[in-house]
Amino acid sequence: MAATRLVIVGGGFAGSKCAKTLRKHFSPEACEIVLFNRENHMVFHPLLAEVAGASINPDAVAAPLRQMLPTIHCRTEEVQHIDLNASEIAYHGYDNRPRTMTYDHLVLSCGSAVNLGTVPGMADHAFPLKTIGDAIALRLHIMQLLEKAEVCEDEALKHHYLSFIIVGGGFSGVEVAGEINDLLRGTHRFFHNISDEDLSVTLVHSRDQLLPEITPSLRDFAKTKMERAGINLALNARVQYVISEGVGLADGRFLRGATVVCTVGNSIPLVLERLEVPKERHRLMTQPDMRLVDFDNAWAIGDCAHIINAYDRKPSPPTGQFAERQGRQAADNIVRVMRGEPTRPFRFKPLGQLCAIGAHHAVAELFGQRLSGFPAWFLWRGIYLFKLPSWSRRAKVGFDWAWDLVFPRDLAHPRTDPTERVSTAHYRPGNDIIRQGDPALNFYILVNGEVEVVRIDEASGETLQLGILGPGDFFGEMALIDQRPRSATIRALTPVEVLVMGKNLFSSISNALAPFRHVIAEAIKRRGGALWQRMPMAREILEPQPLSAFLEPCAIEPLTPDHTFADALQCFDEHGSDFCCVINGEGCLEGVVTRTDIFRAIDAGAHAHTPVREFMACDPVVVTDEESCLLAAATMRDHGFKWLPVVESYGTPTLKGYVRAERMLNAVVQRSPEQNRRHAGA
Structure with a gap:
């Protein structure tokens, strides 16, 4: 049997x-x-914060399952x-x-499982704390920032490096905030250029009190002790978005920090x-x-x-x-x-609850009794020491803790130099994705949103808008290929999601993949010269002109996303236009449909009742009616567009009409000195 x-x-x-x-x-x-x-080991999660804070070694909290369970088939x-x-x-x-x-x-x-996708940008810019790998990555990141801050000559940038934000005021959030704070304040004396005032650790919690699982008196004790230890508490604060420079809160505040640690978002x-x-x-x-x-x-x-x-x-x-x-x-x-x-x-x-809050303090509720301060911290360590699954792990953790009481924490920062990969990043309106003069390290592909390309004249300080890029566009390739600093700044106009590719990976793909190399070459050819460089009088002629001088109403009544393929085809047949805009019930632009989109929809199997939303080009590149004619002309040139929709603003893209490249070029030609001389001679 x-x-x-x-x-x-x-x-x-x-x-x-x-x-x-x-x-x-x-x-x-x-x-x-x-x-x-x-994994082939069990992770002792209560001590992950100690790994991130360099109190104990990573292998001490990983118990090999095969050794724990020798008669079990582990796979x-x-x-x-x-x-x-x-x-x-x-x-x-x-x-x-x-x-x-x-x-x-x-x-x-x-x-x-970890789910950081509920907050825009959290998955791109925040450190989770779920696995030993997460704790090690955070620990090495902290060490790297300390080294950067030590040699940083910019005081504002140094403070940015040394600002840490922890999201979540439960047990994990409180413990990791305390550990990071202890690590920073206990080791900065070894750095000559870092003072206690440079350090900032902020704990963000959506409720009005920390640690909702324990009694109010212990919560108040934890809050008081953490504030005295130098931890800033942002209570009743809900994170709305995360970018590389920090977190934005629902109440409009923005907390700056180079490091964001997320202890919420489980699924x-x-x-x-x-x-x-x-x-x-x-x-x-x-x-x-x-x-x-x-x-x-x-x-x-x-x-x-x-x-x-x-x-x-x-x-x-x-x-x-x-x-x-x-x-x-x-x-x-x-x-x-x-x-x-x-x-x-x-x-x-x-049996109760235990939580370390940093600085050799903890809060505890055990068998109905409440403890706080050093006795609770000593009890916390003792209980967790004997909760470890094997005597070998208990010995390792016990030795690390004893060492930590006598000697400072380990500041070793081994460089792993991981293989480059494709990652994602999130930016808010006004954020600089790359800055003029920065070294060229990455190649970017826009997934969602729009960015503007601007260049600052170093002599006059004048800012020149060079164009607008939208979903599907890319940037950063020219500086990578020429191996030179960035020649322009790329700034987000709307909430932006980008794919980020390291320069070595970009080089490998562009060398091996001919279609990719061809697309890059065509982009470089288009962007190789600005309109006013190829037509010297274009800037002088177009710059004084408001964009409204070239604004035209849409030739076709805009469609809605609920219109059908048959409706779109009828519009093109009756009006002979090259495109049709798609707006929602509030008059905001959601997409465009071109003749090319019509034929692509046919190839994809569209039928008469297929909704427009299924084959329209979503989030098209647009300009606002407050932008310059130069920007609109450069944007059309960069994309090879013949026309460009004009909206009220990037936040509220109410459709105003469109501008045509031919009309702008005609204005340049008609008003150029050579043309005027010909008319005069005639």
């Missing part, structure tokens, strides 16, 4: 405790226990799909080919999100005994599960102590099911 197979997905507190408890009840011959976890393949009805999971094997595995019982303990892992089972706030709903609703052989525990605690009839919080108890009791309930015995509902009386 084949052995019973129990599959556990996730090797955190809950999953590892469940596997260990199950093995105590069943021999390897009687029961095969398989644990899937992407690092990633589970891709779960079929609860067929009692089967699908995963990528060692050769990246899909494989399946059946089970008798399944335990889901996948924890939570359900994708493999669980695909399950068609009841969920509550992105967590799998369970029966009282932790089985999934409507399933007898599938269980959910830990942070990914919504489990009602029979002790107080409240949902279990996503903490380590609850995860461990759930893992143990889920294992006991599986044993009862296999023996034909009734299961028991999850019941656990919380």
Whole structure:
């Protein structure tokens, strides 16, 4: 008879405790226990902030699962799909080919996933703190900024380097803010150019008090001690966007900082999100005994599960102590099911809460007793030391902590020089993406939004607008190819998303991919000379002219996104125009449809009732009626456009009409001195 197979997905507190408890009840011959976890170790999350703050070494909080669970089959393949009805999971094997595995019982303990996409720019510019890799990256980043600040000659830029913003006032946010503050203020004495006044650590929290899980008196103590330690608290402050220079708040304030750490934004892992089972706030709903609703052989525990605690009839919080108890009791309930015995509902009386707040202080609630200050900090370290999963880890952490009491924190900054990759970045209106005179390091592709290209004359200080770029455009290639500093500034006109490619990667792709190289060459050819350089009198003639002098009403009545392909085709047939604008109910421009778009829609299988929104060019490049004629002319030249929509403003793109390149060129030609001389001679 084949052995019973129990599959556990996730090797955190809950999953590892469940596997260990199950093995105590069943021999390897009687029961095969398989644990899937992407990493080959369990992360002790309560100490990640200490890793980021250089209090302990990274390997001290990583417990190898194979050593913790020697009789369990540990696998690092990633589970891709779960079929609860067929009692089967699908995963990528060692050769990246899909494989399946059946089970008798399944335990889901996948924890939570990081979701920084809810706030614009957070995923691009903020450091998460979920894995050991996150903690190491943050730690090395802090060291790098300290080194930059030490040699920085610009006081404002130095202060920017040494300004840190932590988003989230729960346990993780408070602990990492305290650790970063201790690291900075405990080690800046080793730097000759950094003073205590240069350092800034700000904790941003959306509520009016920190640590909502503990009592008001301990919250007040934590707030007071953190402020005395030099941490700035921004309470009742909700982050609205994040850029490379800091965070913007919903109340209009902007907090500047070179480093943003995000401890909020958790979501359900994708493999669980695909399950068609009841969920509550992105967590799998369970029966009282932790089985999934409507399933007898599938269980959910830990942070990914919504489990009602029979002790107080409240949902279990996503903490380590609850995860461990759930893992143990889920294992006991599986044993009862296999023996034909009734299961028991999850019941656990919380032992308390512990949180370090920095400067050798902590707050604690244990067995109804409240502690704060150094005694709570000493208790916090002692409890977590013995909560570590193995004696080897306890010895390592204990040694690191003892070392930290006597010697300063380690300031080593090993350079890893990772391979360049394509990343994304977010910018707000008015932000400079690249600055004139900066070294050329990256190539940029606009995904959303518009930017302006400006150049500052070093002699006169005059600012010259060279053009506007929109979605699908790119910039930064000329300085990379010529290996020279940036010749212009690129500034965001609207909220902007860009793809960023390092110079070495850009060089490799442009050398190997002929179509990409051709596109770059054509762009360089177009941008090789400004309009007033090729036609010397163009600037003198166009500069005094308001753009309204060339503004024309749209020849075709604008469409709406809900109009159909048939409506668009009829407009082109009746009016003979080359384009048609698409506006929403408020009169704001949403897109344009050209004759080329019509034929592309046909190739894509469009039919008479296909909505315009499905084939229009969204977010077209535009200019406002307050821009100069020079800017409009240069923008059309850079893109090879014959016309350009004109709107009221970039924030409110109410359609005003359009301008044509031919009309501008005709004005230049008609008013040029040579043409005037010909007329005079005639």
